[in-house]
Amino acid sequence: MPARHSIRLTDLLLPRDHGSWSIALEPVALGLIAAPSAAGAALAVAVLALFLARRPLRLWRDNSAEPARRRAAAWLALVLTGAATTGGVLAGWRGGFMALWPLLLALPAAVAFVYFDLKGEARAATAELAGATAFALLPMAFGSLAKLPLATATGLAAAMLLRLVPTVLVIRAYLRSRKGQPALRGPAIVASLTGTTLAAALAASGIAPGATLGIALMLLIRALWLLGPLAPQLRAPAVGALESALGAGAVLALAFP
Structure with missing residues (x-):
């Protein structure tokens, strides 16, 4: 008799693109810590x-x-979409459905990502930037549900945008260059420089937490290190571990300024 292959839950559930974990978890963690609410x-x-x-x-x-x-x-997808629907309804019921309005800001980017994902192009630069943007805006929704001032909630989302969007470009450029593929190093460095400038302006105006500038400077140094002439020869898992550490530090610095 032919051997039956067991179906492991992790194979059905866990995304293969490990970079997506940081993009998804960092904004959620920041929202839960900086703006806790049921x-x-x-x-x-x-x-x-x-x-x-x-x-x-x-x-x-x-x-x-x-x-x-x-x-x-199919069964797993049904359970998860049911959990997502239930969670969304409970969030609106406990915090007020009108408080979920920041999700409308994230909707266009989320739709763009789904469009590329359905075409099998989830790893295209545009798709990854759209996904990062959609997730980065989530802290504003957490802040709104927790009744934080609009400026504070906006600052959390702005800080996360400055963390995730340049990171997508930097890590893409680094990994592609390691594989000998065309890599847009210049735009990635420009994005990091622009992010640092915006972080300085937002921190100075009080819109974003003061730690935003320090985080942006740290990420700029990381970008110059990875994309400079003395770039280290790191494997993808090592890059992922580095980004996870930087992300955890960024979340804690923003949540406890």
Whole structure:
């Protein structure tokens, strides 16, 4: 008899593009720590459920996959989308549905990412930037649910935008250059410089936390190190570990200025 292949939950659930973990988790962690609320916790469940639903949905749509694998993926996607819907409704019920208005700002970027993802182009630069933008705006929704002043909630989202958007360009350029592929180093460095300038302006005006400038400077140094003439020869897992450490530090610095 042919051997039956077991279906592991992690294979159905966990995204293969490990960089997406930081993009998704950092804004959620910042929102939960800097603007804690029961409604925010429900929103976090909704966001994470949608994030995890992406892979099973893709497997379910893959006609070349084994039928048993597709069925399992379909059930998992159904459970996760149900959890996301429940979390979203609870967030609106506890914090007020009008308080979820910042999600409308993230909607165009989220739709753009889904469009590219459905075309199988989720790793295109435009798709990754759209995904990073959508997630980076989430702290504003957490702040709104926690009844923070609009300026404070906006500052958290602005700081996360300055963290994630240049990072996408820098890490893409570094990894592509390591593989011998065309890499846009110049735009990545310009984005980091621009982010540092904007961080200085936002911190000086009081819109963003004071730590925003320090984080931007740290990320600029990282960009110059990775994309400069003396760039280290790091493997993708090492780059991921570096970004996870930088992201955790950024979240804590922004949440506890």
